[in-house]
Every structure is written in structure tokens, then in C-alpha cells.
Amino acid sequence: MKMRTCVTPEGKFRYGVHHPSYQVCNLRQKDHHFCLGRLPDETMVHNQDNFPEGDLQVNGAFTVYEIPNAFSFRGSTFIDSGWAASRAKDPLSIRISPPGEVSLLKSLDSWAAKENMSSQSVQGLFQELPHSLLLALATTSTDPQDLVRLAHLSCDFIKDSQRAEPVGLAYSRREDGSPLPVIHDRDLFEAVGNNPFLPDIYKEIMLLRPGVQGRSEIVGDVCEGEQSTRVFEYLRRNSYIPWGHYASNMSHQEVRYRAADLSLKDMQGLRHLYYQRTYVRLARELGLEPAAGPMSPQEMEQLRQAILAQIEKKPEQVSFTSTLWGWNFGFDFAPTRYRLHGSHQQVHQQHAMVPQRVPQAEQGRLTGEEFQGFSAGDMIAETVKEYLEETGQDFFRDYIRCLRNNTRLDGGKGEESLVVHEDKHVLLFVPKAQVSQWELQLLPQEQVGSILEADDECRRSLDRAMLLALQILEGLGARMVTSIEYSGRFTSPGLQRLMYSFLPKLPWSPGSFSEAQHRFICGHYPEDFAAACRNQAAEILQDPGLFEPKSIS
Numbered sequence: 001m002k003m004r005t006c007v008t009p010e011g012k013f014r015y016g017v018h019h020p021s022y023q024v025c026n027l028r029q030k031d032h033h034f035c036l037g038r039l040p041d042e043t044m045v046h047n048q049d050n051f052p053e054g055d056l057q058v059n060g061a062f063t064v065y066e067i068p069n070a071f072s073f074r075g076s077t078f079i080d081s082g083w084a085a086s087r088a089k090d091p092l093s094i095r096i097s098p099p100g101e102v103s104l105l106k107s108l109d110s111w112a113a114k115e116n117m118s119s120q121s122v123q124g125l126f127q128e129l130p131h132s133l134l135l136a137l138a139t140t141s142t143d144p145q146d147l148v149r150l151a152h153l154s155c156d157f158i159k160d161s162q163r164a165e166p167v168g169l170a171y172s173r174r175e176d177g178s179p180l181p182v183i184h185d186r187d188l189f190e191a192v193g194n195n196p197f198l199p200d201i202y203k204e205i206m207l208l209r210p211g212v213q214g215r216s217e218i219v220g221d222v223c224e225g226e227q228s229t230r231v232f233e234y235l236r237r238n239s240y241i242p243w244g245h246y247a248s249n250m251s252h253q254e255v256r257y258r259a260a261d262l263s264l265k266d267m268q269g270l271r272h273l274y275y276q277r278t279y280v281r282l283a284r285e286l287g288l289e290p291a292a293g294p295m296s297p298q299e300m301e302q303l304r305q306a307i308l309a310q311i312e313k314k315p316e317q318v319s320f321t322s323t324l325w326g327w328n329f330g331f332d333f334a335p336t337r338y339r340l341h342g343s344h345q346q347v348h349q350q351h352a353m354v355p356q357r358v359p360q361a362e363q364g365r366l367t368g369e370e371f372q373g374f375s376a377g378d379m380i381a382e383t384v385k386e387y388l389e390e391t392g393q394d395f396f397r398d399y400i401r402c403l404r405n406n407t408r409l410d411g412g413k414g415e416e417s418l419v420v421h422e423d424k425h426v427l428l429f430v431p432k433a434q435v436s437q438w439e440l441q442l443l444p445q446e447q448v449g450s451i452l453e454a455d456d457e458c459r460r461s462l463d464r465a466m467l468l469a470l471q472i473l474e475g476l477g478a479r480m481v482t483s484i485e486y487s488g489r490f491t492s493p494g495l496q497r498l499m500y501s502f503l504p505k506l507p508w509s510p511g512s513f514s515e516a517q518h519r520f521i522c523g524h525y526p527e528d529f530a531a532a533c534r535n536q537a538a539e540i541l542q543d544p545g546l547f548e549p550k551s552i553s
Contacts, residue, residue, distance in 0.1 A: 011401030075518025096477025103143035330480030425461035449488030
């Protein structure tokens with residue numbers, strides 16, 4: 001095959017193996033010998049090994065596996081066998097240990113007691129701390145008392161005479177008369193407001209109440225019972241995503257700061273707003289009038305089928321032909337003021353629709369010509385087309401065959417399967433070539449190219465598997481996960497499969513020049529990570545309160 005992909009028509013993954021052996025011409029001019037230190041037995045440690053004489057011959061360096069990504073636009077993954085072999089001995093060691101408890105107040109009180117100082121005077125040090133230490137404490141403290149003090153440093157609250165807790169933010173007025181929250185330190189405000197250990201009333205007041213983050217209109221919701229609202233859908237009126245960008249957030253009544261806090265009802269509610277918004281927009285564009293007001297899953301299914309039928313008759317009526325969906329779960333803020341992930345840890349899924357054509361301009365003027373609007377799924381479509389032209393076979397059928405027939409990358413004994421979870425509708429698995437350490441992917445088992453082609457049962461399976469993926473990754477220790485959708489065009493059915501990619505950010509793998517060149521470095525074999533995920537999934541799935549929210553405390 002000429003095409004750069006690990007998928008083959010034979011249903012077996014292909015990859016490259018490097019057995020490095022090479023010579024190095026020594027071009028050094030000077031030696032710089034030093035004593036580096038001393039061993040317990042008084043033996044001195046020197047650096048003479050760093051200054052060899054003559055040319056070097058490197059034999060038997062660690063084997064490196066080069067795996068072309070299934071989708072050529074995603075580059076290749078490189079696995080150092082020296083790192084991966086240690087994980088292969090114990091796949092369940094692939095996890096991040098949870099952080100320990102952090103409390104500045106307790107540490108200060110302990111120190112004050114030893115130094116015979118008053119606790120009150122020591123606690124006043126909070127407002128004297130350097131800004132970088134305040135940010136570090138805001139993101140790492142597990143003590144609610146620490147966080148309350150930091151919250152009051154970051155902004156002003158209002159109270160009433162009946163309650164010790166705050167009841168809202170203090171506001172001033174802009175020049176145009178509109179209200180502006182009194183926030184003294186925006187970075188500290190966001191860092192402490194996104195800490196799961198901050199008392200819920202502060203989370204609600206600072207970040208969760210409708211309107212506290214701006215004037216974005218709420219244009220959809222999911223309610224349970226007569227008065228309990230679970231999810232809000234916000235319109236991002238002026239957005240970098242044009243033509244209607246929406247964000248689905250858990251409501252102020254449903255505080256969710258961890259994947260473990262999410263229930264299946266939560267996930268279904270968030271996704272329901274995405275399905276509903278997409279179907280209603282398409283229906284109106286096609287001249288189909290959906291039922292007024294919010295829709296039930298049954299009504300959505302009927303509308304979906306009517307939309308499909310109309311598109312089949314008149315595809316030219318559709319100007320928005322693809323969807324955009326993404327989710328940054330988790331939050332962190334470095335003391336150096338680098339934001340390390342999305343802007344909001346509270347569950348915050350974003351969705352929009354992508355136009356088929358975009359008016360073209362040159363030198364500030366429209367030319368009267370158009371080009372195709374960008375959708376990430378189009379890159380998948382290009383892979384599928386190229387594969388079909390070269391092999392005459394369906395890419396995704398062969399991809400799933402490769403997953404089913406997988407053998408260990410290193411050829412040794414141990415775990416073989418890449419599948420983490422499946423039902424009759426969906427497959428959750430570890431890709432052979434991961435573009436982030438711990439990447440998971442989700443595919444429909446059948447030919448489903450977009451959420452418009454997914455029936456009610458398939459959508460429910462997708463929702464459930466997505467929640468499971470997030471809870472698996474968090475259970476292994478991931479705290480920040482970006483999830484993205486690759487969708488096919490509504491007007492090109494049968495070309496590709498709907499695909500989701502779950503991409504954790506790990507402490508030792510922040511991304512650097514290698515990733516910028518689409519060379520993704522991995523320290524484990526994919527089969528061993530799949531085993532760790534299956535073990536975590538088994539713990540989640542045997543829970544009698546399956547997918548029910550769990551209290552932080």
C-alpha cells in the first residue's frame with residue numbers, strides 16, 4: 001500500500017520497527033571534567049563518561065515502533081520499547097496516583113503552635129502571599145477554608161443579615177450603565193471557582209448561576225420533574241464559531257466537577273440538547289416545521305427520519321451539512337498564569353453546525369466564488385476516499401477487522417485486545433496509534449456517519465459509552481480530557497463513520513515540538529493500556545449505582 005495508514009485490506013494492522021545501530025563521528029574539541037558528587041561509601045562520582053575518546057559505535061539501542069495513524073492527517077505514533085516494556089510487566093500500573101491533601105491553614109496552624117505564635121496572626125499571611133503562590137494554592141488546596149479565603153481575595157460578595165454565607169456577587173456599573181461584577185483578580189477568581197473542594201454555594205455564586213458569566217441567552221433546557229432543571233443550553237451570540245454556537249452546561253442545581261459526579265441522565269440531557277438543536281435547525285432549513293417547544297426522544301426520532309427523507313429528495317436545500325461538537329472536561333491553571341485546559345470545569349459541551357460553502361474574498365473584497373467550509377470530519381472523508389481508490393474496500397470495515405484481529409505490537413505474550421467496551425451499536429477502543437497517551441476512540445458498529453444517521457438506540461449507546469470513557473480515564477487519574485467528534489456530511493451518506501476521540505492531557509506529556517510535527521510519543525503498548533481501561537471499566541460497571549452521581553465528600 002502507498003497510502004500512509006496502519007489499516008490494511010487484510011484486516012491486520014501494519015507498523016514499522018526500528019532497530020537502531022549507528023556510528024557517531026566525535027567532533028568535540030575540549031573536555032570538561034568535574035566531580036559531580038559523592039556516594040555514601042565516600043566514592044567520588046565523576047563525569048568522565050560524558051567525554052569519550054574517538055568515534056562512537058551505538059549498537060543495540062532500544063527498539064522503536066513507528067505506527068502510522070489510521071488516519072494519515074493525524075501523523076504517526078512512536079513507542080520506545082524501553083519505556084513500554086516496564087508497563088507491559090504490569091498493565092494495571094498505567095495510572096496516575098491521586099494528589100494528596102493540601103491545606104495551608106492547617107500547615108500554618110501547626111507551625112504557629114510549634115513557634116508559640118497566635119493562629120490568627122499567621123492566617124493573616126494569606127493576603128501577603130505572592131500571586132503565584134495564591135494561584136498554586138487555588139488549584140491544589142483540598143481545604144474549603146483555604147479556598148473560601150482565596151475566593152474573598154479574588155472578588156467581593158454580598159451577604160444578608162440572616163446568613164453567614166454569601167448570597168451573591170457585588171456589582172459595579174460600566175460606563176454604559178450595565179452591571180459588572182467586582183472581581184479583583186480574574187485568574188485567581190477562575191482558579192478557585194473551579195476547585196472541586198470550594199463549598200458549593202461559592203461555586204454557584206461565582207460560576208454556575210445563569211447570567212454570572214455574561215449575558216448569553218438560555219435557549220434550551222432539560223428538566224426533571226416540575227421545577228428541577230438539569231441542563232441549560234446557552235447561545236454564544238458573538239463567537240469564533242460562526243452561524244450559531246451553543247454551549248450545554250449543567251445547571252446551578254446540579255454541581256458536577258468530576259466525571260464521577262456525572263450520571264447517565266446528565267450525559268443524556270447534555271447530548272439531548274445537541275441532538276435537538278441540530279434536528280430543529282435542519283428541519284426549519286428544509287421547510288419542515290418541528291413541534292413547538294422542547295422535544296421528547298420519540299418526537300426527535302420522528303423528526304430525524306423526516307429530515308433524512310427530505311435530504312434524500314432535495315440535498316441542495318441543505319446549506320449546513322455537518323456538525324461540530326466538543327468538550328473540554330477539567331481545569332487547571334499554572335502559577336505562571338498559563339491556562340492548562342478549557343475555560344470552565346463545570347460540564348460544558350459545545351456544539352454548532354458547519355456550512356457547506358463559504359464566500360471567498362481576496363484583498364478585502366468578495367470574489368463571487370466559494371470554497372467548502374472546514375469540518376474536521378472532512379479529513380476522515382478524504383482518508384476513506386483515498387483508501388477506497390487504492391484498495392477497493394471500505395475503510396471502516398477494515399479498521400474494525402484490524403481491531404478484532406489485533407496482536408501485540410511487540411510480538412510477545414500478554415494482552416491482545418484493544419477493545420475496552422462494546423454493545424450491539426458501538427465500539428469503545430484504544431487506537432493502535434494514539435495521538436495522546438491514553439487516547440480512546442468510539443465508533444458505531446454499523447454504517448452511521450453523523451448524528452442524523454443515528455437512531456434513538458444508537459444515540460443512547462453513544463451517550464452511555466462516552467460517559468464510560470470519561471469515567472475510565474478519570475479513574476486512571478486523568479484530570480483534563482478533550483473530547484471531539486468527527487462527523488460525516490449529511491449530504492454524503494455511506495461515506496464514513498461517526499467517530500469520537502477522547503484525548504487526555506497527562507502531566508508528563510504536555511505536547512511539544514514532536515506533537516507539533518504530528519509525531520506522537522507514547523510510553524506504553526496500546527494493548528497494555530486497553531487492559532488497564534478494561535479493568536477500570538469493570539469496576540465502574542459492577543457498581544450497583546451504575547453511572548449515578550457520587551458526592552465529592
